[in-house]
Amino acid sequence: MHYKFIKAFFPALIIIICNVALAQTTPTFSFTTPTGTIRTCAGIASANYQQFTVSGRNLTGDIKLVIPPVTYVNNNSTQATTQQAWEMTTTPNNLSTFGYTLNIHPVNGQVDNVTIYVRMGADNLFPQWPASITISTDGADASQTVYITGTQVPLAVVDAVNQTICNNTSTQKMVFTGTGTGYSWTNDKPEIGLAASGTGDIPPFVGTNSTSEPLRANITVTPLGECTGTPHIFHITVNPTLQPSLNVSADKTILCPGEVATFTAIPLNVGDLPIYKWLVNGQTTGGNSISGDNTLTFVTDKLKDGDQVTCTVTGSTYCYMPYTSTPITIKTAPLPEIHFSSNNYNIYPSQSVTLLSIANTDITSYSWKPTTGLNHADIPNPTASPAVTTTYQLTATEAGGCTATANVTVTVLPKLKINLDIPNTFTPNGDGVHDTWEIPKLADFPQSTIKVYTRYGSLIYQSVGYTKSWDGTYQNQKLVTGTYYYVIDLKIDEPLFSGFVYILR
The missing domain is CATH 2.60.40 (Immunoglobulin-like)
Incomplete structure (x- = not known):
């Protein structure tokens, strides 16, 4: 290292250190x-x-x-x-x-x-x-x-299985499984017959329940060991002893063949989730098809005379013997049969006809449909005068309520040009030829009226319908040879027929 001093023109002194190598240390x-x-x-x-x-x-x-x-x-x-x-x-x-x-x-x-x-x-x-x-x-x-x-x-673990028993019956031994070296437990409902707390497995005991509802105890078991585990809760349920009953009613007990009947059960003291079974003659299979199992309603159309219907209830969570209702006995009434003397009647406009029904048993009520053109709709033989061709249906009901129906048609024929071919002469002399006044075509007009007068206007013969030809008498006395005058009304909204007839003896 060396130093170099430089004199400056200023009073300050600057020292420059050149080529200095300082020692460095690493952390x-x-x-x-x-x-x-x-x-x-x-x-x-x-x-x-x-x-x-x-x-x-x-x-x-x-x-x-x-x-x-x-x-x-x-x-x-x-x-x-x-x-x-x-x-x-x-x-x-x-x-x-x-x-x-x-x-x-x-x-x-x-x-x-x-x-x-x-x-x-x-x-x-x-x-x-x-x-x-x-x-x-x-x-x-x-x-x-x-x-x-x-x-x-690891924490000790434990497993336990829920149990459900009936009142005054024994539980199974509750063996705790898991990784614990021991177990302690508590019971929140000692009234079921189990102590409030204990250790180890729970031996069998007789469960008790004096109430009318299920009694469920929460059992909290804790696994013990080096590391005490999380408490586990399981349940012991003691169901009460009940006295169940069923009241069964039917909407009808007298049936017609094939008629639908509905049965309803009203339960009492059956507990939760009861199981219902409907029986016909004590059976669930056979000739009768049973529907409505496990419901309070049974509907069927397969019952026969003398069949007995019952309902049985069994407890699924409660403890009681199956209970069967009082039988309801079914009666069946025979179907009536009904028909007409003729299934088709022909009339002309404004004519009428009596509809004749025939039944095989006593009928308590009649009902006609439609009612148009009938003088009565609730009698066996009404008079029909429809304006157009009409098919009537008669429903007949017998004492047991069973019904039968039958149809009859009244055909209204079109209006025709009518020619009665009335003879103007007959000879009532007993020779067997033309002894009566024969008018065959009047048979088609059963409501027609026929009247015969003298030349002075006195009525000497009359009839409704012309089932028997006139023999030329008046009050059982023979009329004299001569000319007589007639008026015929066909009662079908047609003009009157009138003219003369000559009696020749």
């Missing part, structure tokens, strides 16, 4: 091998530690310690998750100081044997993976890693 740090044992229960931060010391020389900054997080992918997800599984501090008595990073400040460029305490975190899901603590400082050649290991003991 260094070191750590000791970790000692100690970490052992803890799952879900609990360890109370013991592994520890090591850190020292440093020629430091220009902090010694930095970092525990990197664990990154993993859950089986049910494709998204990576990070977790801080280990924690460290220099002051273990202050639990709030544990963390994942730590900075050690040098004093005059030095750190002397600072102790680092490392514990396993409560949320460590992968205790088999050691903690890798990275140590570094500014200016050092490279970072270094300290590895910390520990043991996590």
Whole structure:
């Protein structure tokens, strides 16, 4: 090293140091091998530690310690998750100081044997993976890693099976399975016949229930061991003894063949989730098709005379013998049969006809449809005078309520030019030839009226319909030879027919 002095024109003196080679020192740090044992229960931060010391020389900054997080992918997800599984501090008595990073400040460029305490975190899901603590400082050649290991003991687990029993019956022995070295349990309902608490397996006991509802006890069992497990709750249910009943009614008990009947059951004291079974003559199969099982309603059209319908209820969660309702006995009435003397009647406009129905049994009511053109719609033989061709349906009901129907058609013929071919002479002399006044075509007009008068207007003959031809008499006395006058009304909205007839003896 040499110095060069330069005199300046100014009062100040400037010294320039040339070619100076200053000695430089590299920051260094070191750590000791970790000692100690970490052992803890799952879900609990360890109370013991592994520890090591850190020292440093020629430091220009902090010694930095970092525990990197664990990154993993859950089986049910494709998204990576990070977790801080280990924690460290220099002051273990202050639990709030544990963390994942730590900075050690040098004093005059030095750190002397600072102790680092490392514990396993409560949320460590992968205790088999050691903690890798990275140590570094500014200016050092490279970072270094300290590895910390520990043991996590799984919590003891327990499994127990729910039981449901009837009042005054015994449970099965409850054997707890799992990883616990022992078990303790509590019971929130000692009134079922089990103590309020105990240890070990639960031996069989006789359950009791003096109420009308199921009695469910919550049994909390805790697995014991080096690491006491999470309590597990299971149930023992004691069902009461009930006296069930069923009141079954039917919308009708007298049926027509093939008629639908509906049966309804009203239950009492059957408990939760009862099972219903409808029976016909004590059977669920056979000639009758049973529908509506496990419901309170049974609908069928398959019943026969003398069939008996019952309903049986069985408890699924309550304890009682199956109960069967009182039978309902069915009676069936025969179907009536009905027909007409003729299924088709012909009339002309304005004419009428009597519809003659015939039944094979006593009928209590009649109903005609349509009612148009009928003088009565509730009698067996109404008079029909429809304006157009009409088909009538008769519904006949017998005493048991069974019905039958039949159809009859009244055909209204078109209006025609009518020629009665009325003879103007007949000879009632007993010779068997033309002895009566024959008008055959009047047979088509049963409501027609025929009247015969003398030349002086005296009525000597009349009839409704012309089923018997006139023989030329009046009050059983023979009329004399002569001319007589007639008026015929066909009662079909046609003009009157009138003229003369000559009696020749």
